[in-house]
Amino acid sequence: MVEDIDANQELSNYFEAISYEDLEKWMFAMQEEMESLHKNKTWDLVKLPKGKKTVRCKWVFIKKEWTPGVEEPRYKARLVAKGYSQILGVDFTDVFSPVVKHSSIRALLCIVAMHDLELEQLDVKTAFLHGELEEDIYMQQPEGFTVSEKEDYVCLLKKFLYGLKQSPRQWYKRFDSFMTSHDFKRSSFDSCVYFKKNCDGYFVYLLLYVDDMLIVAKDKREIRKVKAQLSEEFEIKDLGPAKKILGIEILRDRKASKLYLSQKGYIENVLFRFNMQSAKPVSTHLAAHFRLSSALSPQSDDKIEYMSHVLYSSVVGSLMYAMVCSRPDLSYAISAVSRYMANPGKEHWKAVQWILRYLRGTTDVCLQFGRTRDGFIRYVDADFARDLDRRRSLTGYVFTIRGCAISWKAILQTTVTLSTTEAEYMAITEACKEAIWLKGLFSELNEHLQISIVFCDSQSAIFLTKDQMFHERTKHIDVWYHLVRDIIARGDIVVSKISTPENPADMMTKSLPITKFEHCLNLVGVHC
Structure with a gap:
């Protein structure tokens, strides 16, 4: 036949x-x-x-x-x-x-x-x-x-x-x-x-x-x-x-001066490929009860053999592409599950399935571009010692132009920090590097942005960016992180305080209650 x-x-x-x-x-x-x-x-x-x-x-x-x-x-x-x-x-x-x-x-x-x-x-x-x-x-x-x-x-x-x-x-x-x-x-x-x-x-x-x-x-x-x-x-x-x-659908409403990026078709194909098209949807990208670490990886040969038949890497790779293209809301979750690609355990796999269930209920989510709020705004956050294995902190940032997300990242810091202040300070440095790159790109494209504002919810980290008032407690920080001080001194970037509830970068570093999570999505132009 x-x-x-x-x-x-x-x-x-x-x-x-x-x-x-x-x-x-x-x-x-x-x-x-x-x-x-x-x-x-x-x-x-x-x-x-x-x-x-x-x-x-x-x-x-x-x-x-x-x-x-x-x-x-x-x-x-x-x-x-x-x-x-x-x-x-x-x-x-x-x-x-x-x-x-x-x-x-x-x-x-x-x-x-x-x-x-x-x-x-x-x-x-x-x-x-x-x-x-x-x-x-x-x-x-x-x-x-x-x-x-x-x-x-x-x-x-x-x-x-x-x-x-x-x-x-x-x-x-x-x-x-x-x-x-x-x-x-x-x-x-x-x-x-x-x-x-x-x-x-x-x-x-x-x-x-x-x-x-x-x-x-x-x-x-x-x-x-x-x-x-x-x-x-x-x-x-x-x-x-x-x-x-x-794989990204481009939808335009020229009368309303709106443009949308959607990966609905791609996500539906991913759900179908991994047999999750009928899964029960959930409301957030990763539930707070998931505390992932390498201790959850399989140790016995039988468990390792069992997990070798699970398409863990394939699923994470497929999810990662959606995150890179149009879904900043997946950043924290993908950052968490991608650390265990070499030896995933059952609990890691449950976390991946949770993300698929979240996608099952959010296939219509898209990025919206248009003439909305003015300005080029950066939000940055850090979660101290988020990595349970090596106690490294997590940097998260999201940059918006006219109220829509342009660039985002959730990544473990390369060194261990000793306090929340240090973690936030290093996160600001990472965000400032990306801010300068984006500002230069827009300038070449004939869009001259005003002085960049980076919003951070840590007042002590903002103090650190301006002078060395805490020198004795921070002299162990790598020199290259202090790049941010020169950038601020030149006036290229201004770091300002923002309250934690109004900082959408919060969703890049931790699990959030549904109300706060939806508010963060709205702040960066992610809409259904």
Whole structure:
């Protein structure tokens, strides 16, 4: 009996693809990929030279989900090299390639909402083929497309393929060269943010995440010009007004000057994948009764064996992506459960299930951008000795612009502190570093922010930032934490007192009662 597959489910190999009911659609997708590869002269068929080894390849198949009113299901086949067989120094050297930061994406979307700018999206077809190959790489012929009478030949690559270790880096170098040659400037705060000032005084912005792009301008004509320039150099797919990028849905209400970021579809897929779609919802991200530590990790072989079958790392990784993109409310909970990835216990797993139950009841939660409260506001908090294993404190901060969260973090401090004051002081330093980065990024994007205010609920920590009045009690603190004093002395940042009930960063460092938790969410623009 012929099987069918669900949306977003991947086939494992070529032989599965040709066995499914959708054979014709998968074959068309593979033919389309091969035509693109041949059009770009990706390889030459040659005899394998003596002493050389081949890199293997495989087909990757994805049936992309159907979004009502947006697009039909897409059958996509990609030929991917098995780069893990490459050898350092032989067929690759440098591999690092930047991608746009999620904070930069949110920053630009905030500007879009504030000024009612045009926002469009496109991607580059077979982007990695545009990189310049610097090594001789031989690859096996693709399954199902071996050339007749040349079965013993191999592909001498002329262009990059997905899967090769250096492909992303070489593609980025090629794209960066193209953008700078067309008068775009690369941001000094994010290497994947480009901007250009036109003769009319308005700016055009472009964000790059591998082969996905967002383009922003005041006028659609300016966007069309950029697209025309890109299409002359690369084969692009124009996706029109931006509706979804990196699994994040972009919803706009231009009459109300509102823009929303939602991951409802992604979260529902996560719940379905881990069989939690019918779980009973809970109201907070992590209940106060969870006191997690390594003492709860399994010690006996039987318990370790039992937990090895639990998809702990997969679930936490999936939750982490939601937190990074659009869900600051998950930060504290993810910070807590991610410390035990190496050896999770049953209690750790119960905490992860609790987070999934929280998501079950909050799939509609989204970030809201728009013309709301004025100002660029930072909230910072710390929880002294929160880590029960090494007694390190937890830093939490959330930054808002126009009342909406742009950047957030919940992370254990690198050193042990001796008091709440010290923990808060170190948290302020971390927040100030992020504040300076954001201020610089917005300045490049032509949004000049006023003097930054960092709100903290510890008066003694604020005193520490201004002078050394407690020198005898703080001289053991690492010198680099005192960076905040120089920043404040220059007037770049002002640290001010805020009452604990009005500090939304409180939710980044501890479990909260439902009323306080919902108030924190409202303060940073997280709405249902």
